Every structure is written in C-alpha cells, then in structure tokens.
Amino acid sequence: MNGTSLSVILLSLLWAVFAGCATWYCGQILRQATYVTLADGRRQERRLPFAFRLLLPLAPNVVPFFRRAYFEKANSQLTRKLVAAGYSGALTSEEFLALKLLIPSVLGVLTAAAVWAFLAMIPGRAGLVLRGHQGVLCLVMVLAFYVQPGLWLRSTLAARHRDIQRSLPFMLDLLTLSVEAGLDFMSAMQRIVERRRLDALGEEFVRVLREIQLGKTRRVALKDMADRVDHPDIRMVVNSLVQADELGVGISAILRIQADQMRLRRFERAEKQANEAPVKMLFPLVAFIFPAVFLVLLGPIILQILRQL
Numbered sequence: 001m002n003g004t005s006l007s008v009i010l011l012s013l014l015w016a017v018f019a020g021c022a023t024w025y026c027g028q029i030l031r032q033a034t035y036v037t038l039a040d041g042r043r044q045e046r047r048l049p050f051a052f053r054l055l056l057p058l059a060p061n062v063v064p065f066f067r068r069a070y071f072e073k074a075n076s077q078l079t080r081k082l083v084a085a086g087y088s089g090a091l092t093s094e095e096f097l098a099l100k101l102l103i104p105s106v107l108g109v110l111t112a113a114a115v116w117a118f119l120a121m122i123p124g125r126a127g128l129v130l131r132g133h134q135g136v137l138c139l140v141m142v143l144a145f146y147v148q149p150g151l152w153l154r155s156t157l158a159a160r161h162r163d164i165q166r167s168l169p170f171m172l173d174l175l176t177l178s179v180e181a182g183l184d185f186m187s188a189m190q191r192i193v194e195r196r197r198l199d200a201l202g203e204e205f206v207r208v209l210r211e212i213q214l215g216k217t218r219r220v221a222l223k224d225m226a227d228r229v230d231h232p233d234i235r236m237v238v239n240s241l242v243q244a245d246e247l248g249v250g251i252s253a254i255l256r257i258q259a260d261q262m263r264l265r266r267f268e269r270a271e272k273q274a275n276e277a278p279v280k281m282l283f284p285l286v287a288f289i290f291p292a293v294f295l296v297l298l299g300p301i302i303l304q305i306l307r308q309l
Contacts, residue, residue: 044203046090049152051145055102062098071097078153084230085157086200100149108145112138160200161231167201168233169266172259179252186212204229219245233262 048056066075071094078093116138171192178188186209193205204225211221219242226238237258244254 044086044198046087048091049148051103051107051148052091052099052152055099055106056095058102058106059095059098062101063092063094066094066097080230081153081157083228084160085153086160086203087156096149096153100146103149104142104146108142111145112141115141161229163200164204164229164231165233165266165269167199168237169259169262171196171201171205172237172255172262176252176255176259179255185251186218204234233265237262 074097075093078096082088082091082093082096174192174196175185175188178191179185183191189205190209193202193209196202198206207228208221208225211224212218216224222238222241226235229235240254240258241251243249244251
C-alpha cells in the first residue's frame with residue numbers, strides 16, 4: 001500500500017467520523033425543546049427554528065457585543081416583540097441579535113460555499129452561464145439567511161395574535177356568564193383559567209392573576225397585559241374594563257358589550273379575507289393554471305401549423 005492510498009483511507013475515516021459526529025449533534029438539536037415558565041409555575045413548550053437551536057450555544061460569545069449602549073433601542077424593541085410573541089425567558093434580545101449575525105455568517109457562508117462548489121461541477125454552456133452569476137447567487141443565499149430570523153419573529157408574533165383574536169370572544173362570553181352568575185371578576189378569571197385549555201390568552205390571564213396576587217392592582221395588571229400583548233383588541237377591552245372600574249359601572253354589561261364587539265370584528269375580518277381571496281388567487285391563476293390550459297388547448301393546433309410550414 002503506497003502513501004497516496006493511505007492518505008485517502010485516513011481522509012475517508014476522518015470524514016466518516018466528522019459526518020457521524022455532525023449527525024449525532026443534529027439529532028440532539030432536533031430533539032431539544034425550549035420551555036418558558038409561566039407565572040403559576042407551569043411550563044409551556046416553545047419550539048425554536050432548527051438554525052436557532054443549532055447556533056444558540058455559540059451566541060454567548062457574541063452577546064457582549066450587543067449589550068453596548070448603541071444597541072439599547074434595538075434591544076428594547078426586540079424585547080417587546082419577543083415578550084408579545086410568548087418567548088419571554090426563552091430567548092433574550094441580545095441572543096436574537098447574536099443569532100441574526102451568526103446565522104448568515106455560519107450557515108449562510110456554508111450554503112454559499114456549497115452552491116459555489118456545485119456550480120463549478122456543472123459542465124457545458126449552462127454551467128458557464130451559471131458560474132458567471134455565482135457571486136450573485138451566493139450573496140442572495142447569505143441575505144436570505146440574514147432576513148430569516150426577522151421573518152420568523154414576525155410570523156410567530158402574527159400567529160400568537162391570531163390565536164388571541166380567536167380566543168378573546170369566547171373568553172369574554174365565559175367571563176360574562178360567570179360574573180352574571182354571581183362570581184366577582186377575579187374569581188371568574190381564576191376558574192376559567194384553571195378549567196380551560198391553556199392557550200396564548202390563558203397564559204396572559206395567568207400572569208395577570210399572579211401579578212395581582214403579588215400586590216398589583218387589577219387596573220395596573222390589566223394595563224400591563226395590554227402593553228405586553230400589544231394588540232388593538234386586547235387594548236380596547238382593557239380600556240373598557242379600566243373605565244368601568246373608574247366610573248363604577250357594572251362590569252357584566254361591559255363584558256357583554258365587548259364580547260359582541262369582538263365577535264363582530266371577527267366576522268368583519270373574515271369577510272375582508274374572503275373578499276381578498278380572489279385578488280390573491282389571481283397571480284397563481286395567471287402564472288400556473290392559464291399557461292397549462294393554453295398549452296393543452298392550443299398545443300395540437302400549433303403542432304399542426306408547424307408541420308404544414
């Protein structure tokens with residue numbers, strides 16, 4: 001056995017060990033779950049993207065850079081968004097900024113290098129044309145990984161807001177029935193939270209109850225919930241409850257009015273989405289369905305014309 005064969009065998013073994021370690025590490029990352037602890041001690045699972053879980057162990061090396069005064073405003077805005085998305089305690093704003101730097105720097109560069117190597121292997125004129133634009137393609141890969149954390153946070157926040165929108169009318173109906181049956185507002189909220197499936201709105205009510213137990217007034221705890229959730233429906237309900245508390249108005253009537261208004265707004269949003277559906281279907285209809293129909297209908301005619309010519 002010559003030296004070249006021995007080098008090939010050693011390199012193959014090293015690559016096999018590297019692939020095995022990488023597969024094991026990725027499997028551990030996939031099975032890893034992130035939890036947040038609610039105010040009453042219960043834990044709720046929060047699933048982070050695979051890229052986040054893969055690079056989160058490296059984030060502490062970059063976090064001190066984003067604790068400078070220059071990033072104070074960005075950290076404040078990100079903290080509000082992470083809290084509103086339900087990731088308070090699972091992911092800090094500094095870690096998010098660190099991941100926003102690490103994901104394009106590590107995964108983006110690796111993907112760009114893989115694309116560069118793949119394009120170099122394509123033979124012929126097609127490969128020559130693609131290699132002429134491989135710099136642009138690699139840059140697009142890096143930029144795609146850069147915007148991915150922001151898109152994830154925006155979609156997660158929108159999903160949580162949709163969950164709260166769906167739950168709010170039903171929750172207000174339960175509160176109205178409980179208050180009209182003789183319970184006070186806090187007891188009604190406590191009983192509903194204990195017996196109902198814990199969703200995004202239930203988590204916020206759990207925190208409100210805990211803050212009131214620790215000494216906050218009901219008015220301040222509700223206002224903090226409105227600021228934390230940062231949704232117009234919650235803000236409108238909280239403002240109505242605070243005004244009713246200040247003016248001494250019966251809270252059951254306010255709850256019933258707010259439940260009717262939330263249900264009406266939900267119907268209006270559904271009608272708006274139904275009216276927007278034809279416009280959203282126009283692009284896939286023109287781009288994908290019409291060409292296939294024209295090809296089926298006009299294909300034989302075009303073939304006959306070409307044969308005659």
